[in-house]
Amino acid sequence: MALRPGHEAVVRVAVATLWSRPEAVRPVDAPALARRTDIPGWVSGLTAEQRVGDCVLSQLLLGERVLVEEVRPDGWARLIAVEQPAARLDPRGYPGWLPVDQLTEPADAVAPHPALVVAATTTTLHATPGGPVVLPGVVLGTRLAGAGPVRAGWRPVRVAGHDGPLWVADAEVTVAPTGSPRPTEVLAVASRLRDVVYLWGGVSAYGIDCSGLVHLAWRRFGVRLPRDAGDQAAATSPVPLGDERPGDLYFFARPGRPVHHIGIVTTRPGGDRRMLHACYTQRRVLEEALPAERAATLVGVHRVLR
Incomplete structure (x- = not known):
């Protein structure tokens, strides 16, 4: 397509990686740059140190809207990810390439059918019910436009860039919720990502960071939290500390510094403080009691109110 600055576009791959600049990509990043991305293959090919480089800013899911700012002749677009609030960077959304x-x-827009959201950790979109795979690696929280009734356990969905409907297993999607979820429901979704590897900027079931875990878990229920921990705090x-409940959010910062980490509370008031989080040092999502070094930097507990 011919992208035009000042106009919206949408992501056509299962998971797109938002880069700090085109020149920051490395040879190992090729699977994440392809027209048909291979995010699990890309993440598995990265070393532990390569997963925490600052070249990756965030990730966008299939169908996510962006505002195009600039298109370069070398095939890169500078844009704003308008569905990922980032007030400290740009009031319109998260900027990147x-x-x-x-x-x-x-x-x-077409005649309305129920809006759907991927409820499975990952799923695939097919050309026909149970037929050839068109889009593998579609992840939890991806919004899909329904295109008709269920047929033999398969739902048709409309996907930008495809002329006809694609098909997804009905058991792996659900009607997009419109009400406010209970925090424990959000925690249950986030808990399914336990042991997913830590990926700086990651927002998928293949690799994720601390604020990405919070963003994606709430996104599954239609709640658009900011992308970064500091903005999530705001x-x-x-x-009050001591009144936290499962599903609330712990925030961490060093003296005089901004918030640098976030976790999801997993225990009820009165017990030892525990959280589910994407841990930079252990390079994975885990649930644990707050270690001493974490407890020393705990600056508050917040609740998502809707």
Whole structure:
């Protein structure tokens, strides 16, 4: 497609990686740059140190909207990820760079069918019910536009960049919720990502960081929290330490420094403080009691109020 600055586009791959700049990509990043991305293959090919480089800013899911700012002749687009609030960086959303081939024009609006969201950790989209795979690696929290009734356990969905419907297993999607989820429901979704590897900027079931885990878990329920931990702190409501409940959020900062880490509370008031988080030092998502070094930097507990 011919992207135009000032116009919206949408992500056409299962998971697109948002880069700090085109020149920051490394040879090992090729699977994440392709027209048909291979995010699990990319993440598995990275060393532990390569997974925490600052070249990756965030990730965008299939169908996510962006505002195009600039298109370069070498096939890169500078854009704003408008569905990932980032007030400290840009009031419109998260800025960064994507390959043009991973974007397409938004789909035209059609007669309404139930909006769907991927409830499985990962799923695939097929050309026909149970037929050839068109889009592998579609992840939890991805929004899909319903395109008709269920047929033999398969749902048709509309995907931008594809002329006809694609098909997803009905058991792996659910009607997109419209009400406010219970924090424990969000915690249950986040807990399914336990042992996913730590990936700086990651927002998927293949690799994720601390604020990405929180963003994605709430996104599954249609709640658009900011992308970064500091903005998440600003967008949520503090509660007194000692009154935290499962599903609340712990925030961490060193003296005189901004918030640098976030975790999801897993224990009830009165017990030892525990959290589920994407841990930089252990390079994976885990649930644990707060180690001494974490407890020393705990600056507050917040609640998502809707």
